[in-house]
Amino acid sequence: MTNATAVAQLRARIEQAERVGRIGRSGRIAAGAPILPAPPELARALPDRGLRAGSVYALGRSGALLTALLAASSVAGGWCAVVGIPEFGVEAARDAGVDLERIAFVPHPGDRWLSVVGALAEAIGVVAVRPRGRVGDAEAARLGARLRERHAVLLVQGAWPLAEARLEVESREWTGLGTGHGLLERCTAGVRITSRRGGASRRARMVLAGPTEPGRVWAGRDAQLTGDAQLARDAADVQGLLDARLQMAVG
Amino acid sequence: MERCLVLWVPDWPVAALVRARGETVPADAPIAVLAGNVVVACSPAARRAGVRRGMRRRDAHARAPDLRIAAQDPGRDAREFLPVVDRIEELAPGLQIIRPGLAAIRIRGPARYYGGELPAAQELIDRLRAEGFADAAAGVADGRFTAEQAARGAAPVLIVPPGEAAEFLAPIRVEALGDEQLARLLVQLGVRTLGEFAALGDEHVLERFGPAGAHLHALAAGRDSRRVAPRRPPPELAREIAFDPPLTIADQIAFGIRVGAEEFVAGLAAHRLACTELRIELVGEGGGSERVWAHTSSFDAAAIVDRVRWQLDALGTRAPDSRAPDARAPDANASGPGTPGSGSRVADALAEGVASVRLSPEAVDPIGAHEPGLFGGTTDERVHRALSRVQAILGHRGVLTASIGGGRRLAERTVLTPWGERTPTRTDTDRPWPGSLPPPHPSAVPLTPIPVVVESAAGAPVRMRDRTGLDAPPSRLRVDGTARRITEWAGPWPLVEHGWDPAAARRADRFQVVDETGSAWLLLLDGGEWSIEAGYD
Numbered sequence: 001m002t003n004a005t006a007v008a009q010l011r012a013r014i015e016q017a018e019r020v021g022r023i024g025r026s027g028r029i030a031a032g033a034p035i036l037p038a039p040p041e042l043a044r045a046l047p048d049r050g051l052r053a054g055s056v057y058a059l060g061r062s063g064a065l066l067t068a069l070l071a072a073s074s075v076a077g078g079w080c081a082v083v084g085i086p087e088f089g090v091e092a093a094r095d096a097g098v099d100l101e102r103i104a105f106v107p108h109p110g111d112r113w114l115s116v117v118g119a120l121a122e123a124i125g126v127v128a129v130r131p132r133g134r135v136g137d138a139e140a141a142r143l144g145a146r147l148r149e150r151h152a153v154l155l156v157q158g159a160w161p162l163a164e165a166r167l168e169v170e171s172r173e174w175t176g177l178g179t180g181h182g183l184l185e186r187c188t189a190g191v192r193i194t195s196r197r198g199g200a201s202r203r204a205r206m207v208l209a210g211p212t213e214p215g216r217v218w219a220g221r222d223a224q225l226t227g228d229a230q231l232a233r234d235a236a237d238v239q240g241l242l243d244a245r246l247q248m249a250v251g
Numbered sequence: 252m253e254r255c256l257v258l259w260v261p262d263w264p265v266a267a268l269v270r271a272r273g274e275t276v277p278a279d280a281p282i283a284v285l286a287g288n289v290v291v292a293c294s295p296a297a298r299r300a301g302v303r304r305g306m307r308r309r310d311a312h313a314r315a316p317d318l319r320i321a322a323q324d325p326g327r328d329a330r331e332f333l334p335v336v337d338r339i340e341e342l343a344p345g346l347q348i349i350r351p352g353l354a355a356i357r358i359r360g361p362a363r364y365y366g367g368e369l370p371a372a373q374e375l376i377d378r379l380r381a382e383g384f385a386d387a388a389a390g391v392a393d394g395r396f397t398a399e400q401a402a403r404g405a406a407p408v409l410i411v412p413p414g415e416a417a418e419f420l421a422p423i424r425v426e427a428l429g430d431e432q433l434a435r436l437l438v439q440l441g442v443r444t445l446g447e448f449a450a451l452g453d454e455h456v457l458e459r460f461g462p463a464g465a466h467l468h469a470l471a472a473g474r475d476s477r478r479v480a481p482r483r484p485p486p487e488l489a490r491e492i493a494f495d496p497p498l499t500i501a502d503q504i505a506f507g508i509r510v511g512a513e514e515f516v517a518g519l520a521a522h523r524l525a526c527t528e529l530r531i532e533l534v535g536e537g538g539g540s541e542r543v544w545a546h547t548s549s550f551d552a553a554a555i556v557d558r559v560r561w562q563l564d565a566l567g568t569r570a571p572d573s574r575a576p577d578a579r580a581p582d583a584n585a586s587g588p589g590t591p592g593s594g595s596r597v598a599d600a601l602a603e604g605v606a607s608v609r610l611s612p613e614a615v616d617p618i619g620a621h622e623p624g625l626f627g628g629t630t631d632e633r634v635h636r637a638l639s640r641v642q643a644i645l646g647h648r649g650v651l652t653a654s655i656g657g658g659r660r661l662a663e664r665t666v667l668t669p670w671g672e673r674t675p676t677r678t679d680t681d682r683p684w685p686g687s688l689p690p691p692h693p694s695a696v697p698l699t700p701i702p703v704v705v706e707s708a709a710g711a712p713v714r715m716r717d718r719t720g721l722d723a724p725p726s727r728l729r730v731d732g733t734a735r736r737i738t739e740w741a742g743p744w745p746l747v748e749h750g751w752d753p754a755a756a757r758r759a760d761r762f763q764v765v766d767e768t769g770s771a772w773l774l775l776l777d778g779g780e781w782s783i784e785a786g787y788d
C-alpha cells in the first residue's frame with residue numbers, strides 16, 4: 001500500500017468517525033443506520049455528511065461524479081457494483097481509488113436490471129445503476145426496503161422516485177487545454193445537492209479528475225488542490241495517525 | 252470423460268492388520284479394528300456375527316465373543332498398502348492411491364494392452380487375489396467417483412458403460428458422497444438417492460450448499476470433472492521443505508512440513524486452484540521415494556501431512572509412538588510377507604534421514620474464487636453468493652471483473668473477465684505504450700466510438716491538412732444533431748497500431764476538446780471520419 005492510499009483510507013475512517021459523532025449528537029438518524037463515506041467536499045454538503053445506508057441517491061449523467069462516490073467507499077474497503085453502465089471508465093475509477101479487486105460489473109442487465117440490483121444489494125455496499133425505463137413507485141419501494149434491510153446504498157444515474165438526495169454536476173472547469181495546444185489536466189466541478197427533506201440546494205466544489213502517477217490516487221491529495229484549510233487540517237491529522245501507526249509497527 | 256478403474260479391497264484396516272502380523276489367520280476369524288471405543292472396520296466373519304461399523308466395543312464383543320480386537324493405525328494401513336500397489340504397478344503403472352485399500356488408474360492404457368476394460372480389470376483383480384485379497388473388487392466407469400461406487404457393488408468386476416454413469420449412480424444412497432453433514436441434510440429434505448440429488452437445479456445447489464456441495468452435486472450426476480483434463484499446474488506452485496540436519500523420526504518430519512504444506516495449499520488457492528493429485532518426493536542421502544496421491548475432493552494441509560506420514564510409514568521410518576501391538580522394527584519391512592525389494596531399497600536411501608520433502612501438484616482443479624475462507628471473510632462469501640445469483644439470472648458472462656491491460660485504444664485496455672474465472676495476469680500494463688494517454692483517464696469509454704461531426708467556424712467539416720495538423724481549427728461538435736461550440740482543443744496525437752505489420756497497421760489521430768458546457772471529450776479522426784472515443788464527464 002502506498003502512503004497515499006494509506007492516507008486516503010485513514011482519512012475515510014476519520015471522516016466516518018467524525019460523522020458518526022456528529023450524527024449521534026444531533027440524533028437525526030436512528031442508531032444502527034451506518035453512514036458510508038463520500039468524498040470530503042461532498043460529504044460536507046450532504047444531509048448526513050455521507051451516504052446514508054439504505055438510501056437511494058440520484059445522480060446526473062456524470063460518470064466522474066459516480067466514480068468519485070464509488071471510490072470513497074472502495075477506499076474505505078467496501079464492495080461496489082456497476083449495473084447497466086457499459087461505458088464505465090475502469091481506468092479512471094482505478095485512478096480515483098476504486099479497488100478493482102472489489103468491484104463487479106454487470107454491463108448489460110437488460111430488462112432484469114431491477115432483480116439484478118436487488119440481488120447485488122444483498123451483499124454489496126454501494127450499487128450504481130442506470131435504470132432502463134421508468135421505475136414504478138411500488139418497485140422503488142420494494143427495492144428501498146431491501147436496501148434498508150441490507151444497509152446498502154443505491155446510486156442511480158437517472159431519475160428515481162423518493163431519492164434521498166439528487167447530486168448533479170452544474171459546472172465544470174477544465175485546466176490544461178488551450179486552443180490547439182496543451183493537455184487536459186484537471187477538472188473542478190460545481191455539484192448541486194438537493195435533499196428530499198427540503199431546504200435550499202447546497203453546492204459543493206470538488207476535483208473530479210486530476211493527474212495521477214502510477215499507483216497513486218488523487219483522492220488523497222485534494223487538500224493541496226483545493227487549498228481548503230479544513231482539509232489541510234484533516235490531512236495533518238491523518239499524517240499524525242500514520243506516524244503513530246508506523247511507530248507502532250516499528251516498536 | 253476419462254474412463255477410470257478403481258480397485259477396492261474391502262475392510263482394508265483388517266487386511267492390513269493381518270498382513271502386518273504376518274500370521275495366517277483363518278478366513279472365518281472375527282476381527283475388528285477400533286478407533287477409540289468404536290469399530291471402524293471388521294472382518295466378514297465378524298460382520299456375519301452382527302458386528303457393524305460404528306458399534307461400540309462392548310456391543311461388538313456381545314455379538315461375537317471370540318472377536319479379536321486391534322487399535323486403528325493409519326500408518327499401518329498405508330504401510331501395508333504401498334507394497335500391494337507396487338505389485339499391481341508391475342502390471343499397470345500409474346496407480347493413484349485414493350486412500351489405503353482404494354486406488355485408481357486411468358484404464359485406457361491397460362485396456363489397450365490387455366485387450367479391453369474387462370480383461371484388464373480381471374488381470375488386476377487376479378493379481379490382488381494372488382496377494383491374498385480374496386474380496387478385492389474393481390469398478391470401471393466414467394470418472395473416479397462412479398468407478399469407486401461401481402467397485403463397491405462389484406463381484407468382483409463391474410463395468411459401467413460410457414455415458415451411463417448418471418443412470419448407474421441414481422439409485423445409490425446420498426451417504427455414498429462421503430459428506431455426512433450434507434447427506435443428513437439431504438435426507439431431511441427428502442432427497443435420499445444420488446439421482447434425486449442430481450435432479451436438483453445447479454444454481455440452487457450452489458446457493459444452498461456452496462461450491463463444495465456443487466462439486467458433490469456434479470459427482471452425483473455422474474459429471475466427475477476431476478479427471479477429464481488434468482491441468483498441468485505451473486511448476487512454481489511446488490514447494491520444497493528442507494531439513495538440516497536430515498530428520499529420521501516421522502513425527503518430526505510431519506511437524507516440520509506442516510507450515511510448508513499450508514503455504515503450498517495457500518499458494519494454489521491464490522491461483523484459485525485446489526490440488527486433487529499430489530506428488531510427494533522424500534529425498535535423502537542416497538535417493539528417495541516418490542509417489543502420487545489422489546484425493547477424493549482436494550488436499551488441505553492436514554491431508555498432505557497425513558500422506559507424507561503414510562509414505563514415511565511405508566518406508567519403515569518408525570514413529571516413536573507406534574506402540575500398536577504390531578509395531579515392527581524398520582528392517583522388518585524387507586522380511587514382511589509380499590514386500591517387494593523396492594521398498595527396502597528406498598528405505599536404505601533414507602536411512603540417514605529425510606533431507607527434504609517436495610510437494611508438487613500433479614493435477615489441480617479450479618475451485619473458482621470461492622472456496623469459503625479464501626477471501627478470509629464472511630462479507631466476501633456473501634458477495635460471492637450475490638454475484639453468483641446474478642450470474643444465474645444473466646448467464647456466466649453477465650457479471651464481470653475488470654483489470655487494466657496493455658494497449659493504446661482505451662476500450663481494449665480494460666480486460667473484463669467473468670466473475671469466478673481467473674483474471675488473466677497481464678505483465679504489460681506498466682510497459683510504456685507510445686500513444687497511450689496520460690491521466691486523467693476518461694470516465695466514459697464506449698465499446699465502439701460514437702460517430703460525430705466536427706466543423707470549422709465556416710461550417711465545413713474539419714480534416715487533416717497533413718500529418719501535423721488540421722486544415723481549420725475545430726469550432727463545433729455535432730452529436731446526434733445537437734451542436735456544441737468547442738472552446739478549447741488540442742491535438743493531434745497520432746495513434747499508430749500494429750506499425751510493424753503493414754497489412755494490419757492503422758493510423759488515427761486523437762484530439763482532446765472541451766465544449767461550451769464544460770464537457771471534455773477525446774475525439775478520434777480516422778480516415779476523415781470523426782468519432783468520440785471517450786468522455787471525461
